[in-house]
Amino acid sequence: MVKRGSRRNAAANRKPKKVKQKPSGVKLWMRRFVVWGGTLALIGVLFLGLAVGFAAQSLPSFSELKATQNAQTIVVRARDGTEIVELGPSYGKWVDGDEIPQVMKDAMISVEDRRFHSHFGVDPIGLVRAVWVAATGNGRVSATSTISQQLARNLFLNSNRTVDRKMREAVLAMALEWKFSKDEILELYLNKVYFGGGAYGIDSASRKFFSHPATELSTGEAAIIAGLVKAPSRYSPTADVQAAVDRAQVVLRLMKEQGRIDPGVSVDPSAVQLKEERGQNSVRYFTDWALPQLDLLLPETFEPIEVWTTIDIGMQRAAETAISSHTPGGAQGALVSVDRDGAILAMIGGTDYVETNYNRATDAVRQPGSSWKLFVYMAALEAGYTPESSVRDVPVTIDGWSPRNSGGNYAGEIDVRTAFAYSKNTVAAQLGYEVGFGTVASMARRFGITTPVSTYPSMVLGTSETRLIDMTRAFAAVSAGGRSVEPYGIVKVTTASGETIYEHQKSRSSQLVPEYVAAGITDLLQSAVATGTGRAAQIGRPVAGKTGTTSSNKDGYFVGFSSGITTGVWMGRDDNKAVGGLQGGRAPAQAFAAYMRFAVKDRPIEKFNTDVQLPEWQLEPDDEFYFGDPEDYYYIDEQGNLIEPGAPSTPRPGQGEGPFPIEGQDEGDVMDRPRSRPAQGGGEGSQAASDDFLDRATGGDQPAPPRPPVRVLRPSPSPPPQPQR
Structure with missing residues (x-):
């Protein structure tokens, strides 16, 4: 049995328990940030993965993307087959990945996406670098789109600079990386990207600027083409040759820095032979007139077409x-x-x-x-x-x-x-x-x-x-x-x-x-x-x-x-x-x-046919032409009456006596010059024979309706005729 005093001493000797203190405000918020941030990041990654996976499943197949074309291309040719103008986007011939010159691939990767082979569609390093430059520079975030993002934008999106569009672009870029290999993405990109002047794809650009297919591109030509993507209109060699050459020099420098070409290689883009641009000024008047007629001439079609026209290039220039x-x-x-x-x-x-x-x-x-x-x-x-x-x-x-x-x-x-x-x-x-x-x-x-x-x-x-x-x-x-x-x-x-x-x-x-x-x-x-x-x-x-x-x-x-x-x-x-x-x-x-x-310099000299052979009704008639054969056709008898074939020579109702149908003129007047015939009405007194018959039978038309008189002034003596307008 323990005594009460001993219990008191034992209780007094026990150490008091420490009270657990709550975290301070900063630590609390840091902890919450880590926990909630990690949770949200995990959810975000999960959601992003689901979105990318769903987008990848929804993407067309490679063959379908390869076959798609956004608009119709119209090549207009002159009568000799010479191309005079190309309207609408041009896609050229599809160039398979193994046919694309390696220098073209290297030039594009060097200038547009140096980490193309290491990222997953979005380049985090490039994004961080761009944000840092913006924070320490002028406050503007430079372009950070990868080749995959550019392809996604070209295939599925517009060019609006909105956060929503950029997020969808990133998702689609990662979906492309999920579904296709790097080589397939690069092949799609090089055959789809816009190079200016209506040219989509490297083959179209090569033919437009250098007059040969993309499979024959040299290093200098590849550098010019790769440099166009940033600003096609500004760096187009057809618009500003010097700007195109300067931009190509930048591409070549980047290729050397990244080890894609030997630093000792010397390339002069200015020596590249550009395609001669034919004058397309005046001929556009013709194409603007002719091409809308295609809507009536052709069935509905969206495939590329070539329109062969009647225009002669030499004559157009002469005109x-x-x-x-x-x-x-x-x-x-x-x-x-x-x-x-x-x-x-x-x-x-x-x-x-x-x-x-x-x-x-x-x-x-x-x-x-x-x-x-x-x-x-x-x-x-x-x-x-x-x-x-x-x-x-x-x-x-x-x-x-x-x-x-x-x-x-x-x-x-x-x-x-x-x-x-x-x-x-x-x-x-x-x-x-x-x-x-x-x-x-x-x-x-x-x-x-x-x-x-x-x-x-x-x-x-x-x-x-x-x-x-x-x-x-x-x-x-x-x-x-x-x-x-x-x-x-x-x-x-x-x-x-x-x-x-x-x-x-x-x-x-x-x-x-x-x-x-x-x-x-x-x-x-x-x-x-x-x-x-x-x-x-x-x-x-x-x-x-x-x-x-x-x-x-x-x-x-x-x-x-x-x-x-x-x-x-x-x-x-x-x-x-x-x-x-x-x-x-x-x-x-x-x-x-x-x-x-x-x-007309290459045409034979032709004399004009100015031999006026007058018709019979303007020539002197013979008796048969005047009186005719009653068994053959309507005719006019000697009293001027209209006689039907086989009918007796008696006047028809409504016909008067005397020469028909001219009043107050002799036969010479009738034959001299025909008059315009008044409209005939119906009824008993209407015209009984056709106009053609009356022309043949009388040598002229019926008298014209009365006109107001022409007041002819007395002419005064005048010199010989002078040219008028």
Whole structure:
């Protein structure tokens, strides 16, 4: 039994227990940071691994990535096969990894990702280094994307500089490393990366800059190509040769520092032979006009195609020189040249495509001036005039409009050929009035004028605005003997493998005017160049054409043809202001001649067919033609009555007596010149025979409806005719 005192002494002798102290604030937060940070890092790594694994499983296969292409490449070729322009991205030929020159691989790794073979898609060392440089330098983080990251961005992402995009880029880069080998990634990268000028991949870049495939790249060429990735537009050898060479020197230095080439190797990138860049200025007017037609000509396709066009490189250059050399300062010039089948040989839409790509040859709507008289005189020739027909160059007033000749001179009694050659406005006005302004408008429509055409009297002088390509098309139809011509620019389209997916088919041609009309107007056009207002267009061989000048010299025109080539030239200002001294017979005709001398130099000299063979209805008729055989066709009896085949010679209801259908004129008047026929209505008194029959039977049309009188002023004595516009 223990005594109570002993228990007290024992309790007193026991040492008090130490109370466990809680960590201080700093240590506590450090501990929490380590614990929670480690936990979050573990979760993050786990999440990242899952994300990378999931992304790797979702990636296309290597063969699928190899086959993908982001946009269509269009190579445009001239008629001789010469490449004139390449549009859209070009991917060239795929170069397998074992075919890529080792120097190309080394150059790219040296300048873009020196630790490519040691990182897992993201370069932590490079990232830390970039952050340190930013912290101790200007505060900007330099580019740290690895080759894998760049490939991920090119294949799957855009170029937005956002944190979200960079995180996804890193995940995809690690997924690429997970799924593909380093060699496969490098092969994909070198065949996909953009090198500028529309070139994607080393083969496209090699062909664009050096005119040979990537398998033949030298060390200097590889250095130039590798240096382009950082800034394709800045270091492109086609834009700045010196900048490209300086950048290539940087690549070579890095290759030596990293031991990828021998330090003793001396390479001079400036000695590299760059591909000659052909002029692509003026020809872009043509491609802008022709290529949109592919949407109608081809089935939907995204594979690379080659477009073979009608453009002649030599003629295009000659046209560009002719326009630039003769267009007045401050003005614009345009030219369209068409072969006899409608093929566009040359097209200039302005003096400088880089300055303005507005195509004045196909889109600008301007007044053609007196070149419009082509349609007036064709309508007159079709109505019965000939180049030798007599007309009067005197002051006239039509519906209150009084046209003037340039210079105010009047020649009095002249023939049609002289009136056309000297571009007599008063004669054109009288002819337009006689045949009908609507008839002139219909003639213009017949020959391919697509813009609105006025029927006011002044329309005969070219006040209706039109396009140069349409006027050129009309003159080309005259050159073709009056047969329609359809301008075209695309000959065929082939795929990269050579398969033809489109080929131009000759369009159906129709006779727009009788051959005697085409021969007659060619006679007039030839006279205009030989002796009239178009003398500046002479080139030492037969040329037919017409000048045109609008009021206040706002527009100058010349359209003509020789040896099967038809060319139209326009000059003027885009703001429609006057151009001092601009006349169709001067600068436009001179530009025409300068171009055509080159265009026809290899073609045989061709004489024009100006032998006007008049149709029978313009010749003296014989008795049978007048009276006919009742068993064969409708005819007119001696009293002027219309007789049906086999019917008795009695008048039909509604027919009067006397010569039908002309009143107040004798047979000679009827045969001299046909008149336009009024519209026929229905009912008992309507026309009983076809227009064709009446033309054959009477030698002319029915009388025209009454017109307001033409007030012809008394001509005063005047000097011999002077050239007009």
